[in-house]
Amino acid sequence: MDNLPVWLKTSFDAICQQYRQQKLPHGMLIVGHKGDGAGLFMQHLVNYLLCLNPSSTACGHCKSCQLQQSGHHPDYLVIEPEGKSMTIKVDAIRGMNKKVSETAQQGGNKVVYIESAQKMNANAANALLKVLEEPTQNTFILLETDQLGQTLPTIRSRCRIVQLDKPSIEQSLDYLATKGLASDPYSALSVAFLRPLEALTIEKEQLDRWYEAESKFLSNQSFTELSQYIFTTNIDDLYRQILVWVDSAVRLQQNAKIELAPVSEGLLKSLQSQNSVSLFRFRDYIVEKMTAMKRQSNLNAQLLAEDLASRWLEMRGIQ
Ligand SMILES: [Zn+2]
Structure with a gap:
């Protein structure tokens, strides 16, 4: 053991x-x-x-x-x-x-x-x-x-x-090192929502999907393209990931320290520059959707994707 x-x-x-x-x-x-x-x-x-x-x-x-x-x-x-x-x-x-x-x-x-x-x-x-x-x-x-x-x-x-105590970032990274997770422990930890034992099980495909979501959301300005992309993902995972982005940006806006931001710098900067009221409103929207998903699993995936794309672009002042 x-x-x-x-x-x-x-x-x-x-x-x-x-x-x-x-x-x-x-x-x-x-x-x-x-x-x-x-x-x-x-x-x-x-x-x-x-x-x-x-x-x-x-x-x-x-x-x-x-x-x-x-x-x-x-x-x-x-x-x-x-x-x-x-x-x-x-x-x-x-x-x-x-x-x-x-x-x-x-x-x-x-x-x-x-x-x-x-x-x-x-x-x-x-x-x-x-x-x-x-x-x-x-x-x-x-x-x-x-x-x-x-x-x-x-x-x-x-x-x-x-x-039980939660590990600090430093303890988590030390732990991953002793377990031989040498390649990109920061990313694995981010994708595992800072849970080190979960980070050990993260595979390369999950890391790729994580970064793909960031780049699609950062660069896409077209509602159709973004909603089509969202439709191909697991939207539940995506809500969780977006919540991490938004929470990191909110903490930066409040000058709170972030030990390890599981978000690319470009995306974080873009979110940080948003009006904090619309950022909070968007956060509420994400939490509400996550709760709805927990209660009901048969929601219309196409509608959810379109809704998310539209809310995201609106929050960023693109639409
Ligand atoms: Zn014994």
């Missing part, structure tokens, strides 16, 4: 210390994004809690660590969203309740990892509440989410919330 990235170490060490002092609560809600290493954090934590002889990390040698490495630890359970609706259902939680009521087979802890905890439906959450309120001995329920606001308040109030 990969080492824990440096920006996650403080949270990890604090949890381990509380565990050694027997002060760790049974239910924890870990908040972080997988692209910032939250998945890796959870793996390290699970291994630590299962290890029979942990020090600053899991020992890696005991019977429990070996079972965990083989992927068949009898006292470990993962629950993840399933089915068409991608939800965590009550049956999965009931199965877990039964498991944690049994004695640990390896004589250590029982650990449950609930992935994307915000996907729990109300019945599943109710079933989980019982375990959180009356925990069985040596049991740790680790819930993970990148959307704290979407998790149910009843669950939040019964768990300790651990907010």
Whole structure:
């Protein structure tokens, strides 16, 4: 397994210390994004809690660590969203309740990892509440989410919330260097919206598409050409990218410091020179469209493309 990235170490060490002092609560809600290493954090934590002889990390040698490495630890359970609706259902939680009521087979802890905890439906959450309120001995329920606001308040109030740190740009670039990402780490990080573990998975085609969008939006003054181009792209990704441009320009207008602007200088200059009211209005428009896309996936792609082209040109005073 990969080492824990440096920006996650403080949270990890604090949890381990509380565990050694027997002060760790049974239910924890870990908040972080997988692209910032939250998945890796959870793996390290699970291994630590299962290890029979942990020090600053899991020992890696005991019977429990070996079972965990083989992927068949009898006292470990993962629950993840399933089915068409991608939800965590009550049956999965009931199965877990039964498991944690049994004695640990390896004589250590029982650990449950609930992935994307915000996907729990109300019945599943109710079933989980019982375990959180009356925990069985040596049991740790680790819930993970990148959307704290979407998790149910009843669950939040019964768990300790651990907010994972985000990496600085410098830490992210160091991390990418140790992972051997030598060619253009700045761009990969930009395209991954500054998430280093996501940056590792960015392929050249994605980088090419990113730059193509910039040049098309900067140079195109024709409504027809621009809307035709937008129609050929994944408009959801494009909204996200445009939001990054606009936010970078707004921050520059407010004289805020930008550590790494994931936008070409030409485009940034052009946006920065716009009237800030129309820039904000355009930003509102993009956010509104992103929200609409989340709610409804069958929107008319041609209309969306034409609308975006027209709003973009209007904001820049071209049309
Ligand atoms: Zn061990």
